[in-house]
Amino acid sequence: MRTTLSVLxxxxxxxxxxxxxxxxxxxxxxxxxxxxxxFYLVTTWLCLFWNATAVPLxxxxxxxxxGSRSVLxxxxxVLALAAAVLVPNASWVAVGLxxxxxxFGTWSVGxxxxxxTxxxxxxxxxxxxxxxxxxxxxxxLWIGPTDALALGVVGAVLWVGVAQLLTWLVDRxxxxxxxxxxxxxxxxxxxxAQEGIRRERRTLVRRALAxxxxxxxxxxxxxxxxxxxxxxEAHIAEEALRDELRGxxxxxxxxRAALAAARQxxxxxxxxxxxxxxxxxxRERALIRARLAEVLAEADSERVxxxxxxxxxIAVTVVGRTASDEGExxxxxxxxxxxxxQD
Numbered sequence: 001m002r003t004t005l006s007v008l009x010x011x012x013x014x015x016x017x018x019x020x021x022x023x024x025x026x027x028x029x030x031x032x033x034x035x036x037x038x039f040y041l042v043t044t045w046l047c048l049f050w051n052a053t054a055v056p057l058x059x060x061x062x063x064x065x066x067g068s069r070s071v072l073x074x075x076x077x078v079l080a081l082a083a084a085v086l087v088p089n090a091s092w093v094a095v096g097l098x099x100x101x102x103x104f105g106t107w108s109v110g111x112x113x114x115x116x117t118x119x120x121x122x123x124x125x126x127x128x129x130x131x132x133x134x135x136x137x138x139x140x141l142w143i144g145p146t147d148a149l150a151l152g153v154v155g156a157v158l159w160v161g162v163a164q165l166l167t168w169l170v171d172r173x174x175x176x177x178x179x180x181x182x183x184x185x186x187x188x189x190x191x192x193a194q195e196g197i198r199r200e201r202r203t204l205v206r207r208a209l210a211x212x213x214x215x216x217x218x219x220x221x222x223x224x225x226x227x228x229x230x231x232x233e234a235h236i237a238e239e240a241l242r243d244e245l246r247g248x249x250x251x252x253x254x255x256r257a258a259l260a261a262a263r264q265x266x267x268x269x270x271x272x273x274x275x276x277x278x279x280x281x282x283r284e285r286a287l288i289r290a291r292l293a294e295v296l297a298e299a300d301s302e303r304v305x306x307x308x309x310x311x312x313x314i315a316v317t318v319v320g321r322t323a324s325d326e327g328e329x330x331x332x333x334x335x336x337x338x339x340x341x342q343d
Contacts, residue, residue, distance in 0.1 A: 006048060013044045013114050020091065020107040027104070028096030036090040036108070043083040044115050047076050047122060072122035080119045084112050084131035085138070092142045100143050106151040109139055113156025120163040128160050204244055236263045247271035249278075250308055250316065252289045258296035268303045269296070276308025276315045280339065287341045288315050295335045304333065315339040 017037045027033045051073060072080075088108040095105040112135050120128035135156055139148035215234045219226060226234065243251060243259060250273050251259075262269050277285050292306065301320025308316045320333025 009048055009114075009118060010045065013041065013048075013111065016107055016111040016114060017041050020104050020111070023095070023099070023104040024102065025099060027094050027099060029094040032090060033094035033104075036087055036094060039090075040083060040087045040108075040111055040115070043079055044111075044118065047072060047080050047115065047118050050076055070122060072119060072124045072127075077119060077124045077127040080115055080124075081127055081131050081134075083115060084134050087112055088135060088138045088142070101147055101151065106139075106143070109135065109148070109152030110155060113152060113159050116156065117159040117163045120160050121167060123167070125164055128164075132156055132160050200248075204248070207244055236260065239263060239269065243269075243271045247273035247306065247308065249273050249276075249285075250289065250292060250306065252286070252293075254293040255289050255296070258293040262296050262299055262304065265300070267299060267301060269306065270304070271306045273308045275310045276339075278310070280315070284340055288337050288339075291337050291341055292316055292318065295333075295337075299333055301333050303329075311339070313339055 017040060020033060020037045023033075051070065091108040092100055092105065095102070099105045112131065116128045116131040116135070119131065136148065136153050139151070139153050142148075143151065215230075215237050218230060219234070222230075240256070240260065243256075250271060259269055259271070277288065280288070295318050296304070296306075299318070299320050302322045303320065305319045305321075306316065307319075314336045316337040318333065318335040318337070319331060321329040322332050324330045
């Protein structure tokens with residue numbers, strides 16, 4: 001689209017410039033007319049192509065180049081404003097008094113209007129409107145207000161005004177599209193999060209049924225008259241369910257097996273996750289869980305507390321307490337697993 005519009009602009013400005021050279025009677029100063037046309041074309045094409053490829057390297061996945069800004073350099077804007085002053089005055093001087101209202105005498109009005117339209121599209125609105133005002137004043141002084149309006153000033157105002165309107169509409173469309181894209185992305189992320197929560201709940205339900213199902217079935221069969229061993233198994237199943245609800249991020253098959261073995265030995269284990277593994281990679285989580293399984297396998301305390309926090313350096317803390325001969329609890333296990341453990 002940018003290339004097509006640039007080619008059309010080159011063709012249109014060239015057409016306007018050719019009109020200045022197709023005179024029916026020789027101008028008073030033909031070389032000045034040719035030099036004016038050359039200056040106009042150089043200025044116009046500089047404003048059209050200089051730095052026109054200043055587009056973000058990474059295109060937006062939805063909007064592409066829609067609304068991307070390619071601002072005209074300040075020096076080029078000043079050059080365009082100078083052309084809006086010099087080109088009409090030089091052309092009317094070149095053609096002479098008798099030919100001021102001919103096609104090759106008034107070509108500069110439309111030509112400068114096209115140049116200022118390019119300036120507007122290149123995001124220099126104040127320069128464009130200042131150029132239009134100067135063009136209107138110059139045309140009025142040279143050929144009078146009525147002829148100025150009839151021979152190109154109205155067209156120049158309309159071109160620049162429409163260019164500003166279209167530029168504003170494109171910017172608005174780009175902003176609306178970007179906002180819509182952000183809303184769609186947020187909605188997709190929310191749906192994905194909800195689906196993840198549902199999957200996690202289904203997993204927890206299946207695991208809960210696997211843990212508690214046999215115990216509940218046996219309880220119903222016996223009417224609640226469980227043996228000591230069965231009551232012990234029910235208590236272990238209850239603690240395992242608490243682990244799944246309060247510290248699922250810390251668990252894998254090795255950790256679950258270590259927890260079950262510790263409880264079989266008579267150890268009371270409490271697991272609590274407060275986000276200690278958030279932001280870690282899968283590999284780092286696996287290393288932390290492997291280290292936790294090793295600590296639990298070696299624990300022989302009466303009560304073991306496993307806590308994962310958001311500490312900057314420590315991901316998981318394991319504390320074991322055992323009653324002393326005096327009846328007071330003593331810490332006989334203290335292990336800190338770093339947030340990013342080494343292999």
